Amino acid sequence: MKTIEGRQWASREDLVAHSGYSRDTLWKLWNDRRANGHPEAHDIDGVMHWDVEVWDDWFKEHCERPRDLSGVDRSGDPDEPLPPAGQARVLGVDLARITQYRKTPPPEWPDPVHTEQLTTRTREYRTRAQLWAWVDNPVSGFGTKGGRPTGPGAKTGEARTAARLRLAAEALAAMPDRKPGEVAAALAEQHGQSVDTWKRVITQARKQAQQ
Known part of the structure; x- marks a missing residue:
């Protein structure tokens, strides 16, 4: 991190170490900044940096957003690999949502435990345990209505x-x-x-x- 006039400024790599989340997750949060209110970056020596205090305040509010997880099905074998239709049923969403996640995965979307090559596409399998852990992770944003934090x-x-x-x-x-x-x-x-x-x-x- 860089300290300028008493303020700490973090690059994305610094934020990875600071937050414990992956570079991919932090990039997705930044990419969705118009919806989630992510702080703007400042150019320091040609590299994007964020004010650590400002980022921490935002991240805390982001993770504390009210979420509705009542539609998530918590029953069944946690280790059973599920195809997209089964994943949709566990999350209580349309199958189209899972298809969209494959194209543009949200933060912390788990990697498949198994893939099946079909004639025209690849079918990805995830376990209930993976899906439950994902929805319970506040960074995922699942269960929020989108936009800036409410409540x-x-x-x-x-x-x-x-x-x-x-x-x-x-x-x-x-x-x-x-x-x-x-x-x-x-x-x-x-x-x-x-x-x-x-x-x-x-x-x-x-x-x-x-x-």
């Missing part, structure tokens, strides 16, 4: 962001002759969080004021 956790995050923006706007108005860094330092001393966090909030507040 109390997300509302708390949104309220916190709105409150910080309001405080930043009030501080800028009260200290028009002070530099943004000085205003950020004052906010950090009064309300907590790092100076760099408040610098980002101030930048966002100024953009909103100009719109």
Whole structure:
């Protein structure tokens, strides 16, 4: 990781080590950023990096999204290899969903335990245990309605962001002759969080004021 002005910045490889998830999973989360709200990247020496504190806050909310797993069938032999139709029944989804997963697998979608070569396609088998472990993994996103997190956790995050923006706007108005860094330092001393966090909030507040 790189430390710049007291902030830690992580490349994707750094996030792999930091989170414990694979590069493929993190890439899929990034690729779906319009729907899941993944933080934007910053170019450092030609390599994408993410603010670790910001990424951690997002990832926590992402994993705490309310999910409905009531349609998942938890019965049967955990080790039985199931064809796509059986996988769909366990997950409580249409067979088309499993077909789509084969083309564009979601994060942490398990590898097949067995494949069968048919005339026109390859049939993949997965066990119930694999499917249950996958739906129980919050990174999979299964059971959510998509989009940004909803529910109390997300509302708390949104309220916190709105409150910080309001405080930043009030501080800028009260200290028009002070530099943004000085205003950020004052906010950090009064309300907590790092100076760099408040610098980002101030930048966002100024953009909103100009719109």
